[in-house]
Amino acid sequence: MFCYQCEQAAQGTGCTAAGVCGKDHDTAALQDLLFHAAQGIAQYEWRARQLGAVDRETDRFILKALFTTVTNVNFDPERLRGLLMKAAEFKEKAKKLYETACAQAGRQAESPTGPAEWKPAADLPGLIEQGESYSIEHDRNRHGHDLSGLKSLAVTGLKGMAAYAEHAQDLGVEDDKVYAFFEETLDFLTREKFSVDELLGRSLKIGEINLRVMEMLDEANTTAFGHPVPTPVRITPVKGKAILISGHDLKDLEELLKQTAGKGVNVYTHGEMIPAHGYPKLKQYPHLVGNYGGAWQAQREEFEKFPGAILMTTNCIQKPKNSYQGRIFTSGLVAWPGVTHIQNRDFAPVIQAALREPGFDHDEPEKTIMVGFARNAVLGVAGKIVDMVKRKAIRHFFLVGGCDGAKPGRDYYTQFAMQVPKDCVILTLACGKYRFNKLDFGSIEGIPRLLDIGQCNDAYSAIKIAVALAEAFQVDVNDLPLSLVLSWYEQKAICILLTLLHLGIKNIRIGPSLPAFITPAAYQVLKEKFNLLPITTPERDLAEILGTVPAGT
Structure with missing residues (x-):
């Protein structure tokens, strides 16, 4: 192969x-x-x-x-x-x-x-x-x-x-x-x-x-499901039987919530499912109680500790451990040899498995993080944001997001986010946010410094936000105080990158490494046309973006 x-x-x-x-x-x-x-x-x-x-x-x-x-x-x-x-x-x-x-x-x-x-x-x-x-x-x-x-x-x-x-x-x-x-x-x-x-x-x-x-x-x-709204999401378990749903398929989640209603089973999101809590028609289910764990690559350890059933939708599955193979299920196009596959969204086997498992035996102290800052939520305060930029209350915006993964080097994104100056705002999306989304970044005049836009597909919201701000300032998107620092793992991140390049957005930083299929000669073409840049160190990249040192030093 x-x-x-x-x-x-x-x-x-x-x-x-x-x-x-x-x-x-x-x-x-x-x-x-x-x-x-x-x-x-x-x-x-x-x-x-x-x-x-x-x-x-x-x-x-x-x-x-x-x-x-x-x-x-x-x-x-x-x-x-x-x-x-x-x-x-x-x-x-x-x-x-x-x-x-x-x-x-x-x-x-x-x-x-x-x-x-x-x-x-x-x-x-x-x-x-x-x-x-x-x-x-x-x-x-x-x-x-x-x-x-x-x-x-x-x-x-x-x-x-x-x-x-x-x-x-x-x-x-x-x-x-x-x-x-x-x-x-x-x-x-x-x-x-x-x-x-x-x-x-x-x-x-x-x-x-x-x-x-x-x-x-x-x-x-x-x-x-309605337009997402800013919503606090519990990230600590509550007592009771439990199902964990991962992946990207919101329709699967909705059907699971319908089928578990009144059955004494709590539903937790995992990975890219966390933005679901911001959708009005999904958050109305009281047994959608919170989010468990982080990004996809930590699932083998997190799933082993989860005391309930697990449902994998769309992609992001890893080889299940024997300890939980009997209580993990797949749906849609996802499949792993020996794992029970759900047909036609009949989640009865998942529910039965959850009822057999012990569930969480007590409530842990409540902790929450915020989601739901999609385009409607952000553009609803666009006037205030524009005014804050003009007054220099907000100096710069950073879109720091994309895929997470297990390969060394991704702590760059944690360090980068932590070093972003306090007069700057971080937009994030996709599972790359799990590198820093549980940190407290505070706010600027009531605007949270960390705005979670949603799933990887919610890059559309990020684009709409950028275009709206460019129109408000009457400048090109490339002239906005906005920098894109992206992480990639698989094919969906690449098609989003191609969309950004199609829109003529330049100076995008991408990592932790460039795609292996982009040879030096091919990269040179992308460098010349779009100034596509590999990440270096958080300190150097931040300094170059904010102009605190000459580029290249």
Whole structure:
């Protein structure tokens, strides 16, 4: 295997024997094959679409296939085999759709090559062998490291965008133009030859479409659950039976809350679920009692200590310990061999497991942190914020957030946040906030110095806030007293980065390391166009941003 799609790639270059995330060779090969199969479906679906023929079921399957290959989603070879069999069926369906559309238009049907020609092997070993032929290593041999790296940038961004689009679709928000772009791009990526400009241009286009996708997800979440409001969240347990829900799927959380109502089971959020407490329609459930633990990478220790059942939604699962494997469950696209998978959001097995476990035997002293500072909440006091900036009561804004992870070097973000001057405000989002969100940063004239905007997909809120402030000051976003200091781990962070670059935002600092697929030559292009910067030390980066020392000294 060879995989370098996440920040924790072994030795900063790529995982070869096994994935740092926990996937083995077989899983990696099957995921590579599933991406290849999705390309084959898209080759036909894109051609049919240009003749006015569209199949929504196929569109949705392509999203699910891509999302399945995102880091920390599906580690189960048997479930991957099932998806590959479905992919073969959808490819034939798309082929027939295209051929029928051609016949109706009086045109000769093309016979696309490459992924469109794939036919599934008869058994799991055969599928694994097929997948070995479509690894990144083969791409590197064909295109060279620089071009294959830029191609991987586009692939990684596309996968991340699929996750957000699938979340929105799950709540009933779709856009045919978005589906069309996925299929056009998957078809584009089957080409044998590329230029640097073509691949970079495609990546920036992914960033552009991802802005629309994040808007769709924002619309989906706020329509379903209301606009987030500032809310204190308890971070200490209360006495009683308990279920812990992790991941990103707010619909799963809502259904779980409905099914546990009146059953004497308290529900706790974990990881990226913590912003749920700010949504009015979710916070109305009294048995949504708080948040337990921190970011995804500490789950094996935290889950072992949690005295109840655990539900993993979307991504972020790690290999379960034997001590809790019997009380952890997966839903949606998440899967781990030997872990019970919930079908059709029937959470009865999760509830039964929670009732069997002891739960918390006493209330711990209450401690809380604040969430819910999404765009409506922040822009509601925009006038006051603008006035404070003009009066120099607020000197600078820092967006410090993104993915968290286990790789050394992420304490940079803790130290950076702690060293931000007291006349500056920190915006944060995604699980990167767990590096410092339980610290007390105080406030400036009633405005909290730490504003938790939400999940990683709530980067849309951060963008809207930045654009609104730029309009208020009548300047370009790059001229605002705002600096972005981002952490990344997986594909969703990359597609957000591409959105920021599409918007022309410069001087972004990213870490703890640059993506392994960005070669020195490829990075030089991004440096020249956007001044994308790797983090250094908190002291030096803060000094350069605030102008207290000459840059580069």
